[in-house]
Amino acid sequence: MDIFNRTGKMALGSRLRLLTSKVTEDAAQIYELYNIAGFSPKWFPVFFVLSETEEKTITEIAKEIGHSQPSVTKIIKEMTKAGLVKDKLNSNDKRRNVVGLTTEGTSLAKKMIEEQCADIDVAIDEIINQATNNLWEALAEWEFLLEQKSLLKRVKDQKKLRESKDVTIVEYEPKYQSAFKALNEEWISTFFEMEEADYKALDNPKEYILDKGGKIFVALYKDEPYKDEPLGVCALIKMTDQNYDFEMAKMAVSPKAQGKNLGWLLGQTIIDSAKQLGASKIYLESNTILEPAINLYHKMGFEKIVGHQTPYKRCNIQMELNLEK
Template sequence: MNIFKKTGKMALGSRLRLLTAKITEDAAQIYALYNVEFSPKWFPVFFVLSEEGEKTITEIAADIGHSQPSVTKIVQEMLLAGLIDENLKSNDKRRNVVGLTEKGKVLSENIKVQCGDIDVAIDGIIAEANHNLWEAIEEWEFLLEQKSLLRRVQEQKKLRESTDVQVVDYEPKYQTAFRTLNEEWISNYFEMEEADYKALDNPEEYILNKGGKILVALYNNEPVGVCALIKMDDPDYDFEMAKMAVSPKAQGKSIGWLLGKAIIERAKELKASKLYLESNTILKPAINLYIKMGFQKIVGRSTPYKRCNIQMVLDLTEKE
């Protein structure tokens, strides 16, 4: 149809619904062709009861991948049609068991003849087509079970938006953003401490003049993320990755990842062998980010921050 040529793949759901509606319309006429009074939407429930016997609503819903309210509605319609009984005898009186009536069992045998003709007809379509839709549907179901369409679109959106992020070196004009972004997240979870004020109020003196770096992430030319590389006076660790902060309005664009990787590259350029950081385990997304970057937990080093309950290090001498 011309509309789908114009919309492209974003109308996949609409196109599938249209195809489903066409097949369902034909299915209703096929039942009439065989003089069977039956609604196509009953078939999954009817098939399960026909093949496997009595079941609860919950069990049927799990078997056919429908919601319990949907199955309950179908069961009620089939009850009115006289095809199933409910509240059948069960060892557990709390279980509402349903099963086919004699009318339903007779209908099941009649439908088997109809199903044979349908199978042959569908095989004919598959033989005429360039692609096997039945196998494709099974494959798509598997792939979407592994990763939903929503998740895939979220990842693509994040990837696209991350390409619009530019990581630049610190300039004095970014001092306000450096402080504001850090103060915002620190105050949200903890409280500002003396060491925070030293670094944020005087980044040139405390960080840059001592051989460190500060990077700023720009999105649409607006500073939305910052991260610092602080020179350490420690024989075991060369630099600390610190003061990483991303604006809440810019989250979901891989800015933390881009800043972290850029800081790591700066540390390598400065011939650092180990990169140290401090954090808190309540910041789960941040901890997961550091682990993804290759940082590993260490213990035993003193810290000026009350909020620090985890210390991590990245060995820059290891090959990636």
């Protein structure tokens, strides 16, 4: 269809549904061709699984065919009404709904496998041999790849990548002091309480961070409606601890800019800066309720450690990044 040439890959789902519709329409007529009237094509996965064993629970069937339990329950009811399945078979556990094929269902399965399935296999092979690409193998490959990483996750990643190109990371200037404090105060107050160590660094970033050999970076978005507005900040704080050169701290991203990859870009800038300053290890503190942040740190290469002293009550996890690995 020309419409799919115009829409491009955006219409993948629509195109697959159209193909599925064509195959399903033919499938209903194929059942009639083999004198299996009234058999719904959507029953086949459940019917096939039951044909391989005497009985199974609805939960087991749902897991095996990748359907929801309510969906399988509905199919079982329809197949029971058609006389192909008997449910509520004997079970030691009354909570388990065990089902199996009736004598009629077993007889139909034998006939279907010997005749209909054999003919369909040959017909599908004929299409595969005529086609440039093997759809059956491609489907298996796509299913595997989407299981590893869903289409939604892939689109989210591309959205982040595209939007991150509109982000500029700049070094701190006095004009960003209010944003540095406000962004940090916003997230800290959302989950915890501001502490004395927070006020020292946020009220006096020059004295407590920059003058001691640290750096602060600010993320700016170049397009409207946030043009040149500080939407994220992060600090690289010089440490006196003999085990660590710097601490990555005071990372904060505005809620309105979340999902634009600012945290990753700020973190990578901090790591690159630490390397340029000759650092061998970077330390950080966080809290495990901040799951997205912890996942981000793991993605950057940070690993959990224990035993380091902290001035913050909210800290319940400490991590380090070895830059020499």
